[in-house]
Amino acid sequence: MNNYKQFKGRKIDFSKPVKVYKNLNNGLFSVVQGGVVVAHVDTITLKAVSFKVSEVGRQRVIATKQKNVHAYVVGEVVTVNEKQPKNIGTHPPSRIMYNPYKFSYFYGEVTEYDLRKGRQANSVEKAKLEKFEVLHISKSGMIKTHIKTGQQGDKAA
Template structure:
């Protein structure tokens, strides 16, 4: 599943097979990779108009992810990758992610940061 924050409706859009299959207030994923399409980011920088180019990709789960408490973010004007809000360190993978109320929280373990 690919998930991104939908700026028009304030929810998280869930893509499967290239199609949006749901808009949810909360999404929980495990085995997550964070992907940023650099060409889409460059369009944002050039046009100053946001587009969908950054995703959390993982396996959907309904199980509570108690370790997903590290706030993370993505800002195309700040960097070309997702980052930990605490120290601005890049994050490319996480064991678990909770997306809720427009915010993202990851289970960040030292072995998963690179």
């Protein structure tokens, strides 16, 4: 799990939550803890995921047509720079998107359901990822899936 590029000698503390965003300068994903970038990764899998968008930052993007860091995925690290975990759920994996010009929140690619924490979009999809769901983030996109996380008390759904 330590197969990642540290930033300025900093390391990911796997016991604490992280914020992840797409780094437009190096094409990797920046991992933030304690308000500072600690690593750059090709892929990362998170559990206990929530989605954060700064509306002020989003409005700045819309007004200036210049990208800035204003949207994050927040969660606990499951793996870093490993292949996408195998889906164990009854629903197929689904792609998560964010486009500041389209919506003020992260959304499901096909149904465009709202993924804001605590917001239920419809009876099938839930806004907050369920206990056994994880988000795998890679250059090909963000994929929501179900896996066994290996944590005590976790069992296959």
